[in-house]
Amino acid sequence: MIPFICVLYSDGQVFSLVLGQCSLFTCQLFKYHFIDKTRSWDEAQKYCREKHTDLVTVYEETDMQRLRRSAKKQGAWTGLYNKPVSDKNEWNWRWSQAGVEYTEDATNWCHGEPNNANHGEYCVWMTPSKCWRDNRSYTFYETIGYRTWPEAQRYCRKYHTDLISGTKQLEELPSDLSNTAGLYWIGLFADTWRWSDGSSSFFRPWSQTFPVYHPGISKCATLNKDGRWNTANCNSQKPFFCYSDNVILIKENKTWEEAINYCREKHNDLISITDAEQQRWVQERAKNATSSHVWLALRFTCILEVWFWVTDERVDYKNWAPNVKMDDCNMSGAMEAGGKHKWIKEDDMMKFNFFCSKS
Known part of the structure; x- marks a missing residue:
């Protein structure tokens, strides 16, 4: 049995559900749909994908609560699935x-x-020499007693x-850290779960424990009416959640x-970001850009100086990068395609990818 280490900071039918308490523009960014028809996950x-965009991806607690309120039945498919992975190089740490x-x-x-010697070694412990080993353990230890990794x-x-x-x-750990086992569990683990649309969200509100790996068995995630997730055989027949994405990169x-001009001629307009939820939705899609930044519908007026x-x-x-001077003319707003996805000002003549909103 292995101890673990915590860190403490002082500073965490078809029914369409449009995001509650959202502005008109927020609602245009994406929409959830509860499909009250039973299907396998595939x-x-x-x-x-045929009628909307994809099975739903969940990024945070507010997303889950909106989905939960719309679920008419217990256990509806989400876009999260776990395909058997035997090659450790395919795992995401x-x-x-x-x-x-x-990194x-x-x-x-x-x-x-x-x-991955014993298959399914998705947890990591730290040895007395402070190097790391992967392990398939289900029991862990911390200073007040033994725990599983999820516990x-x-x-x-x-x-x-x-x-x-x-x-x-x-x-920053003390050099004299020790226990009877000589080993500690740390927060590193291998994630074999994937989202249907390829998103990188790591939101995982499992109902009890981190799902146990079963070699050769595919599992998919369901959202229960209590707001927690369970796993089920992907061939089971269940209702499901779709989403429609109204953001185009x-x-x-x-x-x-x-x-x-391109957005207004072919779609609707450049994208505006007016709250943290929109920022999160857009920045996830910005990761697929082929330029360092993406244009937003943000513009500086020299006349009003705003x-x-x-x-x-x-x-x-606002999501400006630090130390951005705000009083230059002929400047427009762009967002970093990677990193922390902060906003910067750029000369209008720079060329980047951009986001359009759908009509």
């Missing part, structure tokens, strides 16, 4: 704590690790912040004026 995916990214150049694996994660999130995550936090590099959305929304929500 059949549900095909239905959603993740840190438990939100916002801490796993191959910031690891401390023991020699020959990870090796350890829940404990840390309830009483602290999360399981210790990232090399920076691990480097145009992978052509154009000036800001060319971009807005930024404004050309789509008539007020600039109340």
